[in-house]
Amino acid sequence: MTTKEQLKMLVELIRTLWEEGRIQTSHDDPAKDDGPLLNSFLESMEEILSCDNAKCPVCGYDDFDGAPWDLNGSEASQTVTCNNCGSSWDEVYIFARRENITKG
Numbered sequence: 001m002t003t004k005e006q007l008k009m010l011v012e013l014i015r016t017l018w019e020e021g022r023i024q025t026s027h028d029d030p031a032k033d034d035g036p037l038l039n040s041f042l043e044s045m046e047e048i049l050s051c052d053n054a055k056c057p058v059c060g061y062d063d064f065d066g067a068p069w070d071l072n073g074s075e076a077s078q079t080v081t082c083n084n085c086g087s088s089w090d091e092v093y094i095f096a097r098r099e100n101i102t103k104g
């Protein structure tokens with residue numbers, strides 16, 4: 001199971017638990033209700049996790065060219081241009097983990 005699939009399951013679980021009332025976000029004082037904050041976080045995660053980075057976000061075409069990568073700490077970004085419609089966007093990747101460490 002990939003990290004993305006694990007995150008999708010976790011976000012779905014949190015939303016389900018919240019909708020079933022098993023995660024309490026409301027208080028006696030409505031000003032302290034954390035529901036809007038949790039919902040905003042879940043919507044952001046759902047949008048990120050449903051993004052299909054194999055297709056152009058404008059026309060859905062699957063052939064595009066990327067400019068050189070820009071590395072900044074634990075993030076890497078690249079401006080990508082669609083070879084069908086000419087739209088462009090920045091793809092941003094976040095460092096996930098280290099694997100297969102071999103002690104020297």
Ligand SMILES: [Zn+2]
Binds near residue numbers: 056083084087
């Ligand atoms: Zn396109």
